Amino acid sequence: MTTPVPLAGGRIHEGGYRHYDGPRLGPGAAVRSLFRQTLQRVMGLRRPARTKALPFLSVIIAYLPAITFVGLVALIPGRLDFVPGYARYYGFITAAILLFVTFAAPEALCPDRRSRVLSLYLASPLTRTTYMLAKAAAVASVLLLVTLGPPLVLLIGLSLQGAGPDGVLGVVSVLARIAGSGVAMAAFYTSVSLAVASLTDRRAFASGGTLLLITGSGVVAGVVVNALRLSDGFFLLNVNVPPLELVARIYGKPGVIPDVPTAVVAAAVAAYTVAGLALTWWRYQRLQVTR
Amino acid sequence: MSAVVVARGLTKNWGATRALDGADFEISRGVTGLVGANGAGKTTLLGMVLGLHRPDAGTIEVLGHDPWTFGPSVRARVGYAPEHDALPPDMSAHDVVRHLAEVHGLPRRAATERASDVLFEVGLGEERFRQVGTFSTGQRQRVKLAQAIAHDPELVLLDEPTNGLDPVQREEMLHLIGRVGHALGIDVVLSSHLLEEVERVSDAVVILDAGRVVASGRLNQLRAGTEDELVVSLDDGSAAAVVARLQERGVAAVAEGDTVIVALEAPVVYDLVRDALADSGAALRRMAPRTSSLEDVFLAAGHAE
Numbered sequence: 001m002t003t004p005v006p007l008a009g010g011r012i013h014e015g016g017y018r019h020y021d022g023p024r025l026g027p028g029a030a031v032r033s034l035f036r037q038t039l040q041r042v043m044g045l046r047r048p049a050r051t052k053a054l055p056f057l058s059v060i061i062a063y064l065p066a067i068t069f070v071g072l073v074a075l076i077p078g079r080l081d082f083v084p085g086y087a088r089y090y091g092f093i094t095a096a097i098l099l100f101v102t103f104a105a106p107e108a109l110c111p112d113r114r115s116r117v118l119s120l121y122l123a124s125p126l127t128r129t130t131y132m133l134a135k136a137a138a139v140a141s142v143l144l145l146v147t148l149g150p151p152l153v154l155l156i157g158l159s160l161q162g163a164g165p166d167g168v169l170g171v172v173s174v175l176a177r178i179a180g181s182g183v184a185m186a187a188f189y190t191s192v193s194l195a196v197a198s199l200t201d202r203r204a205f206a207s208g209g210t211l212l213l214i215t216g217s218g219v220v221a222g223v224v225v226n227a228l229r230l231s232d233g234f235f236l237l238n239v240n241v242p243p244l245e246l247v248a249r250i251y252g253k254p255g256v257i258p259d260v261p262t263a264v265v266a267a268a269v270a271a272y273t274v275a276g277l278a279l280t281w282w283r284y285q286r287l288q289v290t291r
Numbered sequence: 292m293s294a295v296v297v298a299r300g301l302t303k304n305w306g307a308t309r310a311l312d313g314a315d316f317e318i319s320r321g322v323t324g325l326v327g328a329n330g331a332g333k334t335t336l337l338g339m340v341l342g343l344h345r346p347d348a349g350t351i352e353v354l355g356h357d358p359w360t361f362g363p364s365v366r367a368r369v370g371y372a373p374e375h376d377a378l379p380p381d382m383s384a385h386d387v388v389r390h391l392a393e394v395h396g397l398p399r400r401a402a403t404e405r406a407s408d409v410l411f412e413v414g415l416g417e418e419r420f421r422q423v424g425t426f427s428t429g430q431r432q433r434v435k436l437a438q439a440i441a442h443d444p445e446l447v448l449l450d451e452p453t454n455g456l457d458p459v460q461r462e463e464m465l466h467l468i469g470r471v472g473h474a475l476g477i478d479v480v481l482s483s484h485l486l487e488e489v490e491r492v493s494d495a496v497v498i499l500d501a502g503r504v505v506a507s508g509r510l511n512q513l514r515a516g517t518e519d520e521l522v523v524s525l526d527d528g529s530a531a532a533v534v535a536r537l538q539e540r541g542v543a544a545v546a547e548g549d550t551v552i553v554a555l556e557a558p559v560v561y562d563l564v565r566d567a568l569a570d571s572g573a574a575l576r577r578m579a580p581r582t583s584s585l586e587d588v589f590l591a592a593g594h595a596e
Binding site: 051115120289 | 344363
């Protein structure tokens with residue numbers, strides 16, 4: 001701590017080492033600090049301007065349609081036909097979500113390994129598991145910004161103009177669906193993107209790998225279903241299908257594979273999420289940082 | 292003097308490679324050098340002090356606790372600066388040190404204040420808001436030291452802290468390490484393969500060779516056993532005459548140029564040397580017991596094995 005030295009008309013602080021006898025917080029504080037630092041890192045806060053461009057562009061792309069629809073409803077009262085349903089809204093912001101997915105997890109995980117600051121984290125009260133917990137929570141929070149926030153803006157904006165769901169029950173019902181959809185999508189994409197990012201310490205490779213998984217799995221699913229004439233359930237191999245299909249089912253819509261039971265879709269989302277987290281955890285348990 | 296680290300029969304294998312082989316040692320207060328060639332097991336040992344590796348056999352206690360079982364609480368009281376570069380290049384030195392102090396349990400405000408304090412302490416007060424990536428190797432080594440002591444640990448582990456430094460920077464770093472261990476009262480384990488620098492700042496050493504502790508203890512004790520010769524430097528070519536006088540008095544001595552090496556078998560030898568010098572009229576330049584360097588201790592320990 002700096003010691004104030006009285007001086008006429010002011011005081012100066014002597015720089016230099018002092019022993020610390022204040023409170024020491026536990027591992028929970030370490031997790032919170034890493035969580036906050038990772039959030040800042042992913043959003044480019046306290047970093048050069050160029051690192052802010054991508055996250056803020058994604059946020060703008062995600063929120064712009066909602067704000068536009070709410071504004072149009074205000075300008076043209078009584079017209080709601082151009083406003084998409086909440087389930088369909090995700091179609092407008094898929095690009096923003098995928099943009100976030102491809103850079104959030106790589107930005108959260110890769111630099112720590114590349115700069116080897118991970119060895120300093122693991123020499124702290126953090127363990128490999130609590131480190132991963134903080135990282136996963138930070139990536140999920142960032143993704144919630146685009147999976148949960150925009151539909152909420154739409155709901156609030158429409159409700160304030162009397163164009164929202166009918167009655168309190170209607171609002172609560174839509175709120176619960178927005179929350180369920182947003183959390184499921186964020187958890188799914190957090191897990192999958194963390195798993196890819198855990199395989200390399202280069203952000204570009206991790207982002208490219210995530211993009212390749214998203215596009216490549218679509219091609220594979222298409223070939224499996226169409227060329228091999230297997231059931232529509234195999235469309236779930238396309239990593240984009242399970243979360244969007246689950247969102248459709250949450251809103252009571254048939255989705256793109258209506259013949260596949262909702263339980264199977266939910267199980268697929270859960271399986272991807274658990275598998276991604278398990279792969280990430282396994283990778284980090286085996287990383288040698290001090291040997 | 293209470294032990295900071297106590298290891299008994301500590302063993303660790305990496306596959307077929309035995310990194311530590313039944314290591315027994317105690318590290319006490321002050322600065323302790325952990326010495327050994329590359330691959331001797333120093334970094335593995337530091338990892339075990341931090342509770343990052345489970346011992347395959349034996350026990351280790353750090354600050355009174357088993358670090359494998361009580362890792363987070365032990366690590367909260369320990370600082371660590373690894374051998375390799377370990378700092379995010381796109382963060383300011385202040386942000387890095389503050390964040391790592393918070394991770395070690397300090398509240399945000401205290402961490403912010405102490406980040407500035409320790410960066411001043413290591414001589415980076417003016418540069419503390421610059422990005423680490425713009426720093427020289429010497430400055431980055433200082434930031435590593437700063438983050439290791441920012442949370443006011445009881446023990447700090449420094450792995451090859453002078454790697455990549457030029458002689459002036461090395462000198463400054465050794466001075467800082469000595470200050471941390473002696474003036475600031477933080478116990479230091481200094482891992483290095485450079486015996487000379489360990490000898491400069493350490494109070495004690497643990498010498499590792501192929502995973503085994505071949506010698507450990509206070510430096511003065513390790514050297515004590517080798518102070519059994521008196522080195523007498525002369526100026527006038529009278530070494531042979533002095534040796535003859537000493538041998539007449541029953542003292543074993545040999546001449547090496549203008550230097551006479553005398554077996555220091557008993558305190559009375561000093562008187563006998565004085566008499567021999569007086570009798571032969573030799574011009575004395577210097578007389579002192581032969582003190583061995585850490586290198587001598589290291590070599591002796593290696594050969595003893």
